[in-house]
Amino acid sequence: MSELTRVDEYLHAVPLSGATGRQIGPFTLFRSTTIWPYYARPVPGAGVTIEAADIERLRDECTALELPLSLEWVVETCPSLGPAAAAAGLKVVEYPLLIMERADFKRFDSTERCEILPASEDVLREGRAVANVAFGDPGTAVGSGGPAERDAKADEQAPEHGQALLERHRAGVTVTAAVYTDEGIVAVGSHQPVGDVSEIVGVGTLPAFRRRGLGAAITSRLAEHAFANGVDLLLLSAQNDAVAAVYERVGFHRIGHAGAAE
Template structure:
């Protein structure tokens, strides 16, 4: 591994470790740390400790999974494969299914204008706007429908499903996102038309001069219109304008990674996301 790439991966490791710490307590299990969220929001994960001297073992994984079950948390683990290559086999031996997601870094000089991809308006959500709270709810509702219908193919789910999803959102989680946008730790965007409403959304988490773009989703009925790429480009431009130096993301599949290649990202590694294998 060349020195420049190694430095980038080290910075991403520190980012992954830092993101949960202001909203979670940390429980250490030898070479792993479990982040237990305190308050509203998505549950966090377990990952390798930054200061661990050894590699995570099957016993470590088993102990964390038992604690996650005890707390009613998802049995979720995340790590960068290039930093912990042995953990892949350990996780699989524990009966976990591992998504090996392309880990991608923005090359700023290759970042296009969002309008290159779509003529649909993409808005950065502004806490000063009177409709801010409703926009946050729409962002999360679009994401809920989009991720419930994964992939890049067009489908039936659309505005009606989005509007139905709004009613089921966790109010405390909405308030948490709004607070993080207001204090600059998060950037959220929506893409849509006056006739159809919100069609695509995305967000970014920022720690210092590093940010991760995540949650980019499009309603299935609005796919194949360039909206995911436009949302991603808008987020990246907003982050760059705010002085963010390192912008990265993880693609859920090779098909999705090809979308991000068009936005100026290149693959630098593999993000591993492990959870219990589905029982068929």
């Protein structure tokens, strides 16, 4: 099985830890069973050519179900989807798609404490708040968002949000790592194992703490955990080339592009 095929099949399986799948033409529409929204994906290996009419049928189904129309896919395994989505009026973006096998791993050590988070709702909520601040100011540039903004985001979270994080942690479907300073958690990220494949997601650093190698430290710690627990292929999609370069420091290399449209 090719690396792209393994990645595509993993990306089709991983939503099922928090959603149910419904077939609509060439797509599987994942309907969330948690507090987070999901998306639709083309069925791996179907080999069909996606047309704008297929997007319109999916749009009608999403409207009837009161769901947002959102698509994710591997560009190289379904090259027709991007043009079809654009023709249907959706905004289409592509991101670098990277993988790493066990032999490629290059451990990155940080002077700060970096560890897998425990099964604590409060700690997981703090970690999620770091990600919310980080992705509210995307990129790698140093910014002003720091611990005060993190704490404000944590206070804004609904109670059910923390409970959902804890349930996924206990089920082993999300593993989260964090970097600590004397001001608490300042960088965070997760991996989501399905069998022997996992994806690193949500790696973010408080803007005030960027350019210190913390993103690489988080990625390294997550890779170390994944490879020690039965995973032999890791993947991720990067926001842009600058972010992809951070992941390449620990052994990831590019194999294609992840597409998204909404």
